[in-house]
Amino acid sequence: MKIALIAHDKKKNDMINFTVAYAPILKGHTLFATGTTGFKIQEATGLDIKRFQSGPLGGDQQIGAMIAENDLDLVLFFRDPLTAQPHEPDVSALMRLCDVYQIPLATNVASAELFIRSLERGDLDWRKIIDERESEKK
Ligand SMILES: O=C(CO)COP(=O)(O)O
Numbered sequence: 001m002k003i004a005l006i007a008h009d010k011k012k013n014d015m016i017n018f019t020v021a022y023a024p025i026l027k028g029h030t031l032f033a034t035g036t037t038g039f040k041i042q043e044a045t046g047l048d049i050k051r052f053q054s055g056p057l058g059g060d061q062q063i064g065a066m067i068a069e070n071d072l073d074l075v076l077f078f079r080d081p082l083t084a085q086p087h088e089p090d091v092s093a094l095m096r097l098c099d100v101y102q103i104p105l106a107t108n109v110a111s112a113e114l115f116i117r118s119l120e121r122g123d124l125d126w127r128k129i130i131d132e133r134e135s136e137k138k
Helices: 009-026 035-045 059-068 088-100 109-121 126-137
Strands: 002-007 030-033 049-051 074-078
Touching: 002 009, 002 035, 002 059, 009 035, 009 074, 009 109, 030 035, 035 049, 059 088, 074 088, 074 109
Parallel strands: 002 030, 002 074, 030 049
Antiparallel strands: none
16 A cells, blocks of 8 residues: 655654554555655654655645656555644645545544554555455546
């Protein structure tokens, strides 16, 4: 599965703790991240991650572009609900696209833990059918 990992600054520690805890599961998947989040996860876990631009510089939009191609299976986006973001429109656009394409989106650790357990159990295997269908189109 292709998984995007994103965290706002005040949630980066949550993301690091989460990825350290679940590295054994995450390493079996293809990982993507916005710039700074990806750098910090790589530093803490050594996981292989394709890093995009930093969020405020277009990283959320790059991940959004993957969603628009139906090319991501899961988004874990630890948002900071208490701090205004300069790129709020990009954040909203990314979440909107998850709804357009029915991509599972967790915006906090508690829901991400449920998703990661579901992933391990195979509950998201229906995405493989979508992925096959999408690659036939290309
Ligand atoms: O701002 C972000 C998401 O909106 C995250 O970007 P960084 O991972 O580059 O900090």
